[in-house]
Amino acid sequence: MPELNIPAAPVLDGATHLHSGKVRDLYELPGGDLLMVASDRISIFDFVLDTTIPDKGEILTRMSLWWFGQLADLVPNHVISTDVPAQVRGRAVVCERLAMHPVECVARGYLTGSGLLDYRATGEVCGIALRPGLEDGSRLPEAIFTPATKADLGEHDENVSYDAVAATIGPERAAELRDLTLAVYGRAEAIARERGIILADTKLEFGARADGTTVLGDEVLTPDSSRFWPADEWRPGQAQPSYDKQIVRNWALSPESGWDRASGEAPPPLPPEVVERTRSRYVEAYELLTGERF
Numbered sequence: 001m002p003e004l005n006i007p008a009a010p011v012l013d014g015a016t017h018l019h020s021g022k023v024r025d026l027y028e029l030p031g032g033d034l035l036m037v038a039s040d041r042i043s044i045f046d047f048v049l050d051t052t053i054p055d056k057g058e059i060l061t062r063m064s065l066w067w068f069g070q071l072a073d074l075v076p077n078h079v080i081s082t083d084v085p086a087q088v089r090g091r092a093v094v095c096e097r098l099a100m101h102p103v104e105c106v107a108r109g110y111l112t113g114s115g116l117l118d119y120r121a122t123g124e125v126c127g128i129a130l131r132p133g134l135e136d137g138s139r140l141p142e143a144i145f146t147p148a149t150k151a152d153l154g155e156h157d158e159n160v161s162y163d164a165v166a167a168t169i170g171p172e173r174a175a176e177l178r179d180l181t182l183a184v185y186g187r188a189e190a191i192a193r194e195r196g197i198i199l200a201d202t203k204l205e206f207g208a209r210a211d212g213t214t215v216l217g218d219e220v221l222t223p224d225s226s227r228f229w230p231a232d233e234w235r236p237g238q239a240q241p242s243y244d245k246q247i248v249r250n251w252a253l254s255p256e257s258g259w260d261r262a263s264g265e266a267p268p269p270l271p272p273e274v275v276e277r278t279r280s281r282y283v284e285a286y287e288l289l290t291g292e293r294f
Contacts, residue, residue, distance in 0.1 A: 005047065005048040005050065006020050006022065006048050007041075010025070010037075010087060012027060012087055012088065014029065014085070015027035015035050022041065022048050023038060023042075023043065023224060024036055024038055032097055034094070034095050034097050035085075035092055035093075036092060036093055036095050036218075037057070037084075037088045037092040038056075038058070038060045038092065038219070039052070039091075040052035040053050042248060044245060044248050044249050044252055045252070047267055049266070049267060049269070049270060051275060053275060054279055055279060055282075055294070056279065058090045058091040059283060059286050059294065060222045060223075060224060060282075061091045061092065062286065062290075062292075063221070063285075063286050063290065064093075064221070065079065065093070067188065067221040067222075070188070071216065071220070074183050075183075075184065075206075075215070075216045076213065076214075076215050076216065077215060077216045078096045078218075079095050080093075080094045080095055080096060081093070082094070095217070096209065096215065098207025099207055100205060100206075101169055101177065101205075102149070102150050102169070103147050103149065103150065103169065104147060104149070104150055104203050104205065105145070105178075105181040105203065105204040105205065106145070106146045106181070106201060106202070107144070107145060107184070107201060108140065108200070108201040109139065109140055109143040109199065109201065110137060110140060110201065110227075111125075111130070111134050111137070111138045111140060112136055112137055112200055112227065112239075114159055115201070116136055119134060125146050125159070126147065126159050126160065126162065127161035128144050135236045135237040136236070136237060136238060136239060136240075137229075137234065137235065137237065137240050138236045143182055143185050143186065143189070145178040145181055145182055146159060147162065147165045147177075147178075148160060148203075162174065176214055180216075181204055184204060184221075185202055196230065196231045196232065197228050197229065197285070197288055197289060198230075198234055198240075199221070199226060199228060200229055202225060203226070204218075204225075205217050223243050223244035223245070223281070227240075227244065228242060228243040228289075229242050229243070230243070242281075243282070243284060243285035244281065244282075245278060247274060247277050247278045251270065251274045
């Protein structure tokens, strides 16, 4: 497992640090609610880079809050308040403590990424057979639910079948998560399309309240958990331009970076122009989707 390179979480008055992931820091507040803070960290290939992307945490937080509002009639979400310590204002939310389900709920409307690799190897994605002849970026006849296991920090999530999810959390809960995931994707895909953006796929996380109510948690429909493509540049059969950290991945894999992915070493710091281009892509996605200026 690679060295994760996650810096120490900031000390916040009245909050107890619980956990840090690649991008987010989680705290407990007096009374038991949680404080979820989005940092400006960026990770690629399971490495957290030394270089941060200015304003990324605030963009992700604002975008998630906007999407939660668009989805409120479909599924409740975990956000309680945006009244947070001044030190993290704008990039943190107070949220409910949920019993999180141990599955990454992925919806795909287009074939790319790990789904494309599975398809090329087996003709299927998570046990769902697809017609022959599909290419990188092909639109699927209908969106599909392609769940994945939640891997330990620093490891890759692994695609699994629907039956495996049903065996883990029970058939009724599995069906509910599948139906909610596809409903959220359908709503979000239509909204994004109206704004000139293709939502190729997205990853959601759900948890349960004490009374069993299913709640949408974590972050939702940001460039960190979704693939957003400019609709006017969509060309099946090739890698698509995207509103996410693909700029960073491409640079790291280019001769310019001098990095060997097989070395096990972390990528080098990002040059300023890559940082600015990446920040601009996040801002552009936020402004196009929400209609708000950042």
